[in-house]
Amino acid sequence: SYELTQPPSVSVSPGQTARITCSGDTLSKQYTFWYQQRPGQAPVLVIYKDTERPSGISERFSGSSSGTTVTLTISEVQAEDEADYYCQSSDTTYTFEVFGGGTRLTVL
Amino acid sequence: EVQLVESGGGLVQPGGSLRLSCVASGFNFSNYWMSWVRQAPGKGLEWVANIKQNGSARHYADSVRGRFTISRDNAKNSLYLQLDSLRVEDTAIYYCAFLPGYWGQGVLVTVST
Numbered sequence: 001s002y003e004l005t006q007p008p009s010v011s012v013s014p015g016q017t018a019r020i021t022c023s024g025d026t027l028s029k030q031y032t033f034w035y036q037q038r039p040g041q042a043p044v045l046v047i048y049k050d051t052e053r054p055s056g057i058s059e060r061f062s063g064s065s066s067g068t069t070v071t072l073t074i075s076e077v078q079a080e081d082e083a084d085y086y087c088q089s090s091d092t093t094y095t096f097e098v099f100g101g102g103t104r105l106t107v108l
Numbered sequence: 109e110v111q112l113v114e115s116g117g118g119l120v121q122p123g124g125s126l127r128l129s130c131v132a133s134g135f136n137f138s139n140y141w142m143s144w145v146r147q148a149p150g151k152g153l154e155w156v157a158n159i160k161q162n163g164s165a166r167h168y169a170d171s172v173r174g175r176f177t178i179s180r181d182n183a184k185n186s187l188y189l190q191l192d193s194l195r196v197e198d199t200a201i202y203y204c205a206f207l208p209g210y211w212g213q214g215v216l217v218t219v220s221t
Contacts, residue, residue, distance in 0.1 A: 033208040035153075042203060042211040043153065054209065086153050088208065095167050097143065097207065102152040 002026065002091050004100035011106040018074040020103045022087030025068055032070040033088045034063060036081075037102075043086065047072060074105070082107045110134040110210045114202065117215035124194050124219070130187040130204030130212055138162075138182035143207050144189045146200035147214075156202070157189065172198075194219045 035043035047063035087100040143158040157178040201214040
């Protein structure tokens with residue numbers, strides 16, 4: 001099977017920059033997507049195709065990629081950004097999807 | 109506006125069955141792969157299955173292969189998930205999804221005695 005690895009938690013103070021990484025063997029070949037999930041809500045797409053931001057998502061959210069690691073960056077973190085964040089990608093044959101284990105962002 | 113509305117969840121005993129449904133609107137349903145994703149209480153997201161536009165290809169996570177069946181009816185803009193031989197560890201919120209951008213609100217399946 002195929003796995004994506006995320007840190008379980010990241011903590012930052014308001015106004016600082018949060019960086020959440022996602023590592024996986026095929027991430028250099030496949031696009032990665034990032035989701036924000038607040039308690040009791042369905043996931044919301046915040047970054048697609050590694051670096052693109054959907055309409056309606058704050059410019060404070062950005063994505064980058066380097067080799068087999070992709071990074072979600074949230075600048076000027078606000079209390080409302082406190083949530084779980086998941087990366088998602090596909091195997092190289094587009095047979096199945098896989099999610100990272102999730103990262104809880106805590107705003108101190 | 110894209111909408112995905114799931115139904116069919118509930119409480120079932122181990123070994124039992126359920127059928128989840130998802131009605132889609134706001135996009136051309138028959139043109140896209142569709143997926144089911146689940147989330148156990150307090151846990152992360154787990155992809156369950158997906159199905160090709162015309163139903164000719166279906167893929168499953170190892171954890172559900174042989175027990176769950178994904179299907180679709182393009183005439184009814186509907187996606188289904190048949191859950192058989194249910195286990196306690198299948199307890200989760202099940203989301204219908206048009207990945208990557210669109211998710212339903214989820215439906216709870218509880219497997220318990």
